[in-house]
Amino acid sequence: MTLPNLITIARLFMVPLVVAAIGAGRWQAAFVVFVLAGLSDAVDGFIARRWNMRSELGAYIDPFADKALLVSIYVALSVAGALPGWVAIVVVSRDVMIVSAIVMSWLLERPMAMRPLAVSKINTAAQIAFAAIVLAANAFDLPLGPGFDVGVLVIVVLTLLSAGAYLALWLRHMAV
Template identity: 60%
Template sequence: MNLPNIITLGRLLIVPVVIWAISADEPRLAFALFLLAGVSDAIDGFLARRLDLRTELGAYLDPIADKALLVSIYVTLAISGDIPRWVAIAVVSRDVMIVGAIVLSTLMAKPVAIQPLIISKVNTAVQIAFAALVLARESFDFAWTQPYRLGLVAVGVLTGLSAAAYLAAWTRHMAR
């Protein structure tokens, strides 16, 4: 256990507090914690690379913490009515599809290496930015109609493209 892994675990522990803050109609706290989680993600990655503190545990924990935060926020924002349910369904379905493909590949003795695709990195960045926009809009009572609509479209399109890219890569892998 090293400092980057401890920071990552802290980010994972923030998830239920962010969910509570959204559910309890405490949008400023949710926004502040979401920003803290984003900063901690940057810091733990920087420290791991810069100080050569990368570990196998960290390689697994970091994406788990990221996905736990994003999936939880999207589901909670959909339940609270801040985003349409289809957006949360798309975000969660994509991640379930990826995990399911990895598990199925392993069960079939054709384990697949987990490598993030460029479209996936762009998708994650847009999902984070959109969640931050929604939380900021709720926190500070902004009427950002156009950026909100653009964010909805961007998240929907990129989530679909990312899912399709992973499905295509997995299909090629399994055909070998």
Template identity: 60%
Template sequence: MPTLNLRPRPSIMERMTIPNLITVARLILVPIILALIVREQWIAAFGLFVVAGLSDFADGYIARRFHMESRFGAYMDPVADKLLMVSIYVALALSGAIPAWLTGLVVARDVLIVSAVLLSGALERPVEIRPLLVSKLNTAAQIAFAAFALGINAFRVELGAVETLAMLLTAALTAASAGAYLHLWLRHMTGRSGVEDAEAR
């Protein structure tokens, strides 16, 4: 006779690794940072945004270094990153710290990529997601510019042309990343690509 396994299943918290807990903490930081931006408490917002950015590096490093990768982390880490970035850009635009068109471009890129992935799945031509160099550069630029905008307001500095150049670089990389993904997606959907698909990262 088969034996019954009477051992209780581990709870969600028992299954949570240190990298996953760091990811959850980053999610919790999002509404706090947004509230600080709305209240124009720029120094605190800047500090917590830096903490959130460092936590993104820390959870990935710990997961790889100590072999703590998990399905939860694979899904939630990019979700936390996207939620943080989109929310920060929307809040900065609403506060007048950055132009609304830049936030619109950032949000439109993510909506375009997510919509393309969902559509390919609905049409039974699922696209495999992998990183692109331009996407990595875009992510770095978006994070740096968000920190830049928060820092300008936190420390009351005027950088003029440097700020404009950083903003235009971020916009250009965002548009280039969206264009690259759209190009690969169209090739995939028309059957002209092999396995060269992309990750929304």
């Protein structure tokens, strides 16, 4: 058990806290916990790389913690009425598709290692930034204006591009 893994596990415990805060309408608390979760992700990655504390456990739980946080945030923001429900469905569907493809390849005895694609990294960064903006707008009563619609469009387009890229990769792998 390394320090980065402990930080990642702490991030996992932040997921229900931020969701509960959103559900209770405690937007400032939700924003603070979300920012702390984001900082913990940066810190655990820095420590793991800087002091060579990478581990197999960390390779699994870090992306799991990231996805748990993002999926939970988008669903909670949707349920709270801060995001359209269909946006959460797009975000969640992409992740379900990726996990399903991995499980299917494993069941068909054609396992494949999934590595983050560039479009996926951009998508994740955009999803985090947009969730933070929506949380901040609710926490500090800031108007989003037309930037909200632009943000939704960017998130949906990037999520669909990322899903398509992973689907193409998976199809090529399964065809060989």
